[in-house]
Amino acid sequence: MKTILSTDELIEHMIHKGIKFNIETKEEASNFLQHNNYYFKLAAYRNLYPKISQGDNKGKYQNLEFAYLRELSVIDMYIRYKIMNMCLDIEHAIKVKLVTSVTDNQQEDGYDIVRQFLAKEDRKFHILNSIRRHSSGEYCRSLISKYYPYFPIWVLVELITFGDLLHICHFYEEEYQRSIIPDNKLMNTIRDLRNASAHSNCLLN
Structure with missing residues (x-):
């Protein structure tokens, strides 16, 4: 059973998964997750992106911005x-x-x-x-x-x-x-x- 995470914890979880916040800031992402959409639905679009296959960042998403997930949801x-x-x-x-x-x-x-x-x-x-x-x-x-x-x-x-x-x-x-x-x-x-x-x-x- 997965533990429920706060919005800030979800953002840190995304960073751990390799999702970046260069186009939209973490603050903008937090606002979007609290008022426009929720993480479980937004995270579904991660499956469209490849993961790094080797090296220190193996398993993390490759060049995936939070802004891309947001735009796909819209x-x-x-x-x-x-x-x-x-x-x-x-x-x-x-x-x-x-x-x-x-x-x-x-x-x-x-x-x-x-x-x-x-x-x-x-x-x-x-x-x-x-x-x-x-x-x-x-x-x-x-x-x-x-x-x-x-x-x-x-x-x-x-x-x-x-x-x-x-x-x-x-x-x-x-x-x-x-x-x-x-x-x-x-x-x-x-x-x-x-x-x-x-x-x-x-x-x-």
Whole structure:
């Protein structure tokens, strides 16, 4: 178990690891770590830099400035924002395509596909339990209260996760032989990117 270190101790730890403070001072770094980011996230970007392989400084980072780590963390933040926006647009487009397909499907009333899906898959994915957990939330409460547990597809897509949206699209495609998502494997990658961006995971490392 690692010991928690103060900000000043973390800076000394970085110096011991070979991280330099020539571009930004230790005081500037301390301020950044206390108000803008935390060491564990910032340190993730160290993996992008080589270590000295021999000599007295073996194992220390080679020509690594704290300012580089800081700049990477800022770039990473902007990349996450861009990716999040793109993933939200993709998610919305999938919802539109699914709802439109169900609406145009003369075999469907918008409720039946949801009944079939939940009857077959809810034990595996626990969708209704997940929806219930959000029943006190300000933004979904009225929808859940009005429709639970008999949701039409245009309401369900507002309440489920991106992952569950992919599941119901796949179920609908198999049930009616209508294409919603041409490449489901690619969507799994987008789902992972969306979740990583939403949880502020480091992407560049």
